[in-house]
Amino acid sequence: MTDRLPGFSTLAVHAGAQPDPTTGARVTPIYQTTSFVFNDADHAASLFGLQAFGNIYTRIGNPTTAVLEERIAALEGGTAALAVASGHAAQVVVLQQLLMPGDEFIAARKLYGGSINQFTHAFKSFGWNVAWADPDDIGSFERAVTPRTKAIFIESIANPAGSITDIEPIAEVARKAGVPLIVDNTLATPYLIRPIDHGADIVVHSLTKFLGGHGNSLGGIIVDGGTFDWSKDNKYPMLSEPRPEYHGIRIQETFGNFAFAIACRVLGLRDLGPALSPFNAFMILTGIETLPLRMQKHCENAKAVAEFLAGHSAVASVNYAGLASDKYNKLARKYAPKGAGAVFTFSLRGGYDAGVNLVSNLKLFSHLANVGDTRSLVIHPASTTHSQLDDAAKVRSGAAPDVVRLSIGIEDKEDLIADLEQALSA
Amino acid sequence: MNHDAYDDNYIRSILSSVKSIAMIGASPVNVRPSYFAFKYLAQRGYDMIPVNPGHVGKSLLGKPFVASLADIGRPVDMIDIFRNSSHIMPVVDDALTLSPPPKVIWMQLGARDDAAAEKAEAAGLKVVMNRCPKIEYGRLSSEISWMGVNSRTLSSKRAPIPTQGMRLSLNRMSVGGGATAASDRAAKNKSEPT
Numbered sequence A: 001m002t003d004r005l006p007g008f009s010t011l012a013v014h015a016g017a018q019p020d021p022t023t024g025a026r027v028t029p030i031y032q033t034t035s036f037v038f039n040d041a042d043h044a045a046s047l048f049g050l051q052a053f054g055n056i057y058t059r060i061g062n063p064t065t066a067v068l069e070e071r072i073a074a075l076e077g078g079t080a081a082l083a084v085a086s087g088h089a090a091q092v093v094v095l096q097q098l099l100m101p102g103d104e105f106i107a108a109r110k111l112y113g114g115s116i117n118q119f120t121h122a123f124k125s126f127g128w129n130v131a132w133a134d135p136d137d138i139g140s141f142e143r144a145v146t147p148r149t150k151a152i153f154i155e156s157i158a159n160p161a162g163s164i165t166d167i168e169p170i171a172e173v174a175r176k177a178g179v180p181l182i183v184d185n186t187l188a189t190p191y192l193i194r195p196i197d198h199g200a201d202i203v204v205h206s207l208t209k210f211l212g213g214h215g216n217s218l219g220g221i222i223v224d225g226g227t228f229d230w231s232k233d234n235k236y237p238m239l240s241e242p243r244p245e246y247h248g249i250r251i252q253e254t255f256g257n258f259a260f261a262i263a264c265r266v267l268g269l270r271d272l273g274p275a276l277s278p279f280n281a282f283m284i285l286t287g288i289e290t291l292p293l294r295m296q297k298h299c300e301n302a303k304a305v306a307e308f309l310a311g312h313s314a315v316a317s318v319n320y321a322g323l324a325s326d327k328y329n330k331l332a333r334k335y336a337p338k339g340a341g342a343v344f345t346f347s348l349r350g351g352y353d354a355g356v357n358l359v360s361n362l363k364l365f366s367h368l369a370n371v372g373d374t375r376s377l378v379i380h381p382a383s384t385t386h387s388q389l390d391d392a393a394k395v396r397s398g399a400a401p402d403v404v405r406l407s408i409g410i411e412d413k414e415d416l417i418a419d420l421e422q423a424l425s426a
Numbered sequence B: 001m002n003h004d005a006y007d008d009n010y011i012r013s014i015l016s017s018v019k020s021i022a023m024i025g026a027s028p029v030n031v032r033p034s035y036f037a038f039k040y041l042a043q044r045g046y047d048m049i050p051v052n053p054g055h056v057g058k059s060l061l062g063k064p065f066v067a068s069l070a071d072i073g074r075p076v077d078m079i080d081i082f083r084n085s086s087h088i089m090p091v092v093d094d095a096l097t098l099s100p101p102p103k104v105i106w107m108q109l110g111a112r113d114d115a116a117a118e119k120a121e122a123a124g125l126k127v128v129m130n131r132c133p134k135i136e137y138g139r140l141s142s143e144i145s146w147m148g149v150n151s152r153t154l155s156s157k158r159a160p161i162p163t164q165g166m167r168l169s170l171n172r173m174s175v176g177g178g179a180t181a182a183s184d185r186a187a188k189n190k191s192e193p194t
């Protein structure tokens, strides 16, 4: 008998969760505790020595959080996952396993503004150097590879303009260079795109956005694709060499195809400390149960709003990959056939001032620095998220002064369109 | 048998039916993967026999080491080989001289010898390669989910509370059957298993 493969929506509700062993509670309980008692001294030693499966301390792992981890690993088709306090924390923990001071990684230029800042400034003080490449020019990734390159980092659907990245040829560049491809899948979620199926080795998310989906909890996650051989040369000593902090264990040899997730937990999270609160894990888990329904509605609304804006006289252009006329429509149809996401930008004929005006005239859209909420959101990136970049860099990353970014919620689309209509004519 | 991706039911049937396991290359060094696996399987109720000629006279968690399979002196259900791929064939040859022969040959994570597997299968044995029985037991019982690992199984039944020495239920609904994960494809594409 061959096992039947449950669908995505079934996994979104069930993966990782099981009625509680002690109480029978059907919903995953919030294990709001810092620590867990050991059975005896030998059990404690086995847990600390990574010899047994089990809980020690919530900075290293927690049963509520573990359900979230397994659920997202299942939705992404990965071997394991590690949840952390935020999307940014996920990025630090991933790169800490891969880079030593003086090493480099290649990142797509079209990224969330906060990631551009983190890579350019914060990581510089760790001695991790970023080389930028243009996601619309695969050759720019190839040209950026050097002997010190340790990873390639891209977004599947890129912030802020919702452009679609051609993941497969970039995965091929990574494969040839012998480095893992890391994909930030925040804006797509595994419902729209599963990067591991397209050649990614590691997926990261800000759970703060569509996965949690309700704008109430920060969170991040790292998914191990189980696809990369960390021991084939000496490039990744955190995984291939004996670890002094665990009496000489080699992480890949011991944990096989989920070694990367374990390294992130026992070398990254344990020592750097950005643990997710079990309460946030619970909120995000609850959000994920409706991910497929919400993403369908987000995408349907986004398309309707984009079409409305494309026909409006005050609008100079709309960047939404779901529109047939869009530059990224072909890639959207290949990678995200169920919908092109719900974050996109448009530019106004009236420039910077018109952008500022629009934001202040909207009544239903909320002006704030987030995306992926049930509520519709608006921001003017040039004066906020991307304000630290110079003008040329703003344009390069899709945040020119006349650009407004929307994150379309799951309200009635007629109400969203009416709000934009009144604000554009105010 | 497709040795690139095992159906969960195949692994499940092996782990649910075998009772005694001889571990070739078991190490008394407590940071070696073989030590972890030996200890875990003993705690889950398997009758474990450490086989390592370098340690005869000593014992591992109370079980005396034997030098070779022939020295065990009683039937064993499964042979778990903690040696690299180039040392598999002689072990299989030895195993096939046992009477009765074992039911299962299991090669550890990273170890694979297709010719040895074929020989064992021709003699009616089941073979698993490049897998760890500790990880597979933890995955199918979902005990491993405590570490965020994708067990690729679901269950709506109340979970047992794992205690020392307890056998866990492996009878959960499988999600992928092991056949579709990108990691299995990667393992297959890896030209040279180490």
Ligand SMILES: Cc1ncc(COP(=O)(O)O)c(C=O)c1O
Pocket (backbone or CB within 6 Å): A086, A087, A088, A089, A112, A114, A115, A155, A159, A184, A186, A187, A205, A206, A207, A208, A209, A218, A219, A220, A370, A371
């Ligand atoms: C694509 C993307 N990646 C990462 C992040 C950072 O996530 P967090 O705010 O959870 O640290 C964000 C946040 O806006 C994002 O949009």
